[in-house]
Amino acid sequence: MAAKEKLIGGHPGLYAEFPRKGGSAQTATHYCPGCGHGILHKLIGEAMADLGIQDRCVVISPVGCAVFAYYYLDSGNVQAAHGRAPAIATGISRAEDNAIVIAYQGDGDLASIGLNETIQAANRGEKLAVFFINNTVYGMTGGQMAPTTLIGEVTATTPAGRDPRDQGYPIHISEILDTLKAPVFIERASLSDIEHIRKARRAVRKALEIQRDKKGYAFVELLSPCPTILRMDTAAITRFINEQMELEFPLKRFRDKSNEAEPIVRQESDFSRESLDRIFGCEDSVCVEFKKDPEFVPKGVKIAGFGGQGVLSLGLALAQAAFGCGRFVSWYPDYGPEQRGGTSNCSVIVSGEPIGSPVVDHPDVLVAFNRPSLEKFAPSVKKGGVILYDSLAGQFQAPEGVRVISVPATEIATDKGAHMAANTAMFGALMQTGKLGLPREAYGNAFRVTFAKKPKLIPKNLEILEAGAQAVKVLEMSARK
Amino acid sequence: MASQLVAGNSAVVVGALYAGCDCFFGYPITPASEILHEASRYFPKLGRKFVQAESEEAAINMVYGAATAGHRVLAASSGPGMSLKQEGITYIAGAELPCVIVDICRAGPGLGNIGPEQSDYNQACKGGGHGCYNNIVLAPGSVQEMCDFATRSFELAFKYRNPVVVLADGVLGHMVEPLQFPEVAVQPTIDTTWAVAGRAETRGNLVTSISLNFDDLERHNYRLQEKYQRIKENEVLWEGYKLEDADVVLVSYGISSRIARSAVDAARKEGIKAGLFRPITLFPFPEKEIRQLADRGCKFISVEMSNGQMREDIRLASGCKPVELVCRYGGNLINIDQTMEKIREVA
Numbered sequence: 001m002a003a004k005e006k007l008i009g010g011h012p013g014l015y016a017e018f019p020r021k022g023g024s025a026q027t028a029t030h031y032c033p034g035c036g037h038g039i040l041h042k043l044i045g046e047a048m049a050d051l052g053i054q055d056r057c058v059v060i061s062p063v064g065c066a067v068f069a070y071y072y073l074d075s076g077n078v079q080a081a082h083g084r085a086p087a088i089a090t091g092i093s094r095a096e097d098n099a100i101v102i103a104y105q106g107d108g109d110l111a112s113i114g115l116n117e118t119i120q121a122a123n124r125g126e127k128l129a130v131f132f133i134n135n136t137v138y139g140m141t142g143g144q145m146a147p148t149t150l151i152g153e154v155t156a157t158t159p160a161g162r163d164p165r166d167q168g169y170p171i172h173i174s175e176i177l178d179t180l181k182a183p184v185f186i187e188r189a190s191l192s193d194i195e196h197i198r199k200a201r202r203a204v205r206k207a208l209e210i211q212r213d214k215k216g217y218a219f220v221e222l223l224s225p226c227p228t229i230l231r232m233d234t235a236a237i238t239r240f241i242n243e244q245m246e247l248e249f250p251l252k253r254f255r256d257k258s259n260e261a262e263p264i265v266r267q268e269s270d271f272s273r274e275s276l277d278r279i280f281g282c283e284d285s286v287c288v289e290f291k292k293d294p295e296f297v298p299k300g301v302k303i304a305g306f307g308g309q310g311v312l313s314l315g316l317a318l319a320q321a322a323f324g325c326g327r328f329v330s331w332y333p334d335y336g337p338e339q340r341g342g343t344s345n346c347s348v349i350v351s352g353e354p355i356g357s358p359v360v361d362h363p364d365v366l367v368a369f370n371r372p373s374l375e376k377f378a379p380s381v382k383k384g385g386v387i388l389y390d391s392l393a394g395q396f397q398a399p400e401g402v403r404v405i406s407v408p409a410t411e412i413a414t415d416k417g418a419h420m421a422a423n424t425a426m427f428g429a430l431m432q433t434g435k436l437g438l439p440r441e442a443y444g445n446a447f448r449v450t451f452a453k454k455p456k457l458i459p460k461n462l463e464i465l466e467a468g469a470q471a472v473k474v475l476e477m478s479a480r481k
Numbered sequence: 482m483a484s485q486l487v488a489g490n491s492a493v494v495v496g497a498l499y500a501g502c503d504c505f506f507g508y509p510i511t512p513a514s515e516i517l518h519e520a521s522r523y524f525p526k527l528g529r530k531f532v533q534a535e536s537e538e539a540a541i542n543m544v545y546g547a548a549t550a551g552h553r554v555l556a557a558s559s560g561p562g563m564s565l566k567q568e569g570i571t572y573i574a575g576a577e578l579p580c581v582i583v584d585i586c587r588a589g590p591g592l593g594n595i596g597p598e599q600s601d602y603n604q605a606c607k608g609g610g611h612g613c614y615n616n617i618v619l620a621p622g623s624v625q626e627m628c629d630f631a632t633r634s635f636e637l638a639f640k641y642r643n644p645v646v647v648l649a650d651g652v653l654g655h656m657v658e659p660l661q662f663p664e665v666a667v668q669p670t671i672d673t674t675w676a677v678a679g680r681a682e683t684r685g686n687l688v689t690s691i692s693l694n695f696d697d698l699e700r701h702n703y704r705l706q707e708k709y710q711r712i713k714e715n716e717v718l719w720e721g722y723k724l725e726d727a728d729v730v731l732v733s734y735g736i737s738s739r740i741a742r743s744a745v746d747a748a749r750k751e752g753i754k755a756g757l758f759r760p761i762t763l764f765p766f767p768e769k770e771i772r773q774l775a776d777r778g779c780k781f782i783s784v785e786m787s788n789g790q791m792r793e794d795i796r797l798a799s800g801c802k803p804v805e806l807v808c809r810y811g812g813n814l815i816n817i818d819q820t821m822e823k824i825r826e827v828a
Contacts, residue, residue: 070687070689075684077686080545087534088542090539091545094546096550266528273665280483356740357743357817
């Protein structure tokens with residue numbers, strides 16, 4: 001007997017003809033006789049048309065037999081990767097506040113490969129209607145076991161029937177989603193026969209009304225016939241759903257918070273330059289003119305110590321000081337195996353020309369806050385270079401051609417009641433050496449930016465800066481004597 | 482023009498927002514996470530859309546969704562996350578959607594570590610997912626370019642309706658340099674001829690990458706290949722440094738090109754005529770320009786933090802001339818001394 005064409009073209013909310021499908025039967029679907037997809041398509045189409053929301057609707061076709069839902073549903077259409085529809089829906093809904101997004105998914109798609117997306121979109125309470133076709137098998141892919149396959153059910157991958165000792169138990173998605181706070185509406189209905197379809201129609205409509213009113217997440221699970229894969233005739237598949245599936249997946253309205261839910265209205269995007277300049281503080285930013293100055297000999301500084309000694313922030317302050325003078329500058333925190341071992345270091349380069357490598361392999365100046373850093377990096381310092389180190393690191397023999405200055409940085413900071421500010425004392429010492437070719441005032445000025453969020457700390461740090469400088473000055477004077 | 486000292490990852494967000502980017506969807510991963518942090522801080526201040534996704538796959542599919550609606554959308558990740566995103570990227574390429582994805586490359590394979598590498602070259606430039614497609618790939622070399630390439634990336638993404646990957650690395654993401662803020666704030670519009678935005682004028686549109694009919698899908702593939710050819714003809718970008726009289730040409734992109742530039746200066750001091758060729762677009766690769774240098778008799782050294790992934794493109798473009806390699810792995814940076822040794826050897 002030749003299969004009869006299933007005619008659904010022209011139904012409300014569906015296209016009159018299906019040119020995207022191609023072929024000769026322009027008003028017939030590609031679904032098998034007795035399949036639940038055609039029924040659900042009609043219910044969705046009808047609800048969209050009745051509610052007058054087709055312009056606003058975007059239907060996401062899944063992977064599986066309904067991959068071509070877009071042949072039929074007269075709305076905006078997009079096709080998704082297996083399981084990803086709720087994520088795609090999130091993207092559309094967040095971007096277009098007025099869009100009504102419908103994810104149409106089967107059990108393999110929604111409950112297996114896309115379970116995470118399913119739960120997370122529900123948990124965020126996305127403005128989204130999910131229609132979940134549960135027919136207990138992967139249909140289009142060839143009848144493999146689905147997460148919802150019943151115990152004992154024979155599929156292409158459970159030839160002896162689903163054995164819970166090997167394959168676990170059927171997953172109850174509506175029940176899982178019902179543990180979440182955000183969803184507005186959750187119902188399990190059935191497409192088995194006309195009586196059930198009437199109830200399903202009401203659930204579908206409700207889910208779309210919630211979307212029309214922007215109230216949030218709605219989920220409708222539909223027990224659905226797949227007579228072809230399950231190899232049953234119409235009467236048998238109806239019995240299978242009503243008797244066996246319903247036993248495992250009881251029909252129920254799990255929740256309906258549509259009356260109390262408030263509409264979710266998202267802010268409109270602001271693209272104005274004024275707002276951008278404001279949030280990035282451009283009005284307060286300096287307008288630095290970078291002037292190329294090939295005469296200025298580039299300086300590489302390496303700063304190293306334990307985490308918490310202010311190594312990285314000293315580097316940033318130095319970069320800020322140089323930047324404020326119109327110098328080209330780069331700051332880079334070096335990675336390394338020590339990163340989690342409590343030591344850190346950074347490279348700062350100050351130049352009169354665009355900077356090549358931001359990494360300082362051979363520093364002109366090394367600032368070391370502890371003994372290991374001193375020993376590690378001192379041999380790499382250039383001849384004619386300077387090493388500043390915290391006096392707590394003890395005596396240190398200068399490498400040949402390198403000047404070594406022991407700075408009582410921690411002592412100074414502690415004396416001033418700010419033991420965390422040893423790096424500021426070191427910054428003052430650096431200023432005093434004059435080694436970087438930056439004007440003195442550049443150092444203190446850097447604090448305006450580096451302490452922008454805590455301006456109260458600036459006077460104390462200026463005091464410690466000067467004390468650090470003074471310590472080096474005393475050393476210089478005693479050396480001259 | 483306002484300027485501030487800014488880290489590369491922050492500059493990405495600045496650039497994207499001035500470029501009219503409306504949505505950001507991300508998932509935490511070092512060393513790209515600061516982009517996520519900065520996006521969460523700034524996008525909502527402008528009513529723009531930010532979601533921390535549940536996974537890299539979800540993030541890229543949210544990108545697919547917002548791109549479907551015709552909006553400017555940004556994603557950011559790093560190696561392991563990029564691997565996970567490849568499914569979404571091939572769907573985006575197949576459905577011809579515009580988006581920008583920033584890859585702050587880290588060391589691999591596998592979990593590797595969080596140090597910098599350039600080993601995502603192949604997965605960014607050669608498709609990366611299944612099927613025959615290409616991303617447009619831009620390689621910034623400074624904090625300024627991390628910002629500025631956003632505008633260009635969105636222009637290219639929408640001009641060709643194609644994913645654009647901004648391929649950077651952990652150093653560029655974390656280094657701080659002066660940034661001159663953009664002077665133009667792009668006012669994006671939605672192209673209703675193809676977008677599906679839940680509006681009356683987009684109701685008849687369809688975004689999909691499936692085509693059951695073999696001949697239809699073949700035609701689609703031919704059309705994609707023609708598009709990539711147009712991109713190759715029109716969008717190549719590169720920069721030369723002391724190339725005019727160079728005998729030895731270092732080819733290098735991103736952070737490695739900065740080190741190579743310093744090595745060129747060092748070599749010149751030793752009297753070696755070295756120069757730097759920096760591809761700015763990695764796809765399309767500057768094939769003609771490399772060929773011209775090869776025809777001039779230049780010797781090539783590929784300076785990259787990967788196993789010669791770019792060297793293969795240089796070799797092909799040069800007409801299969803020998804190309805030396807300077808590389809480091811595992812999060813280690815190439816240094817100038819190492820590069821100099823190779824330059825002396827080749828010169």
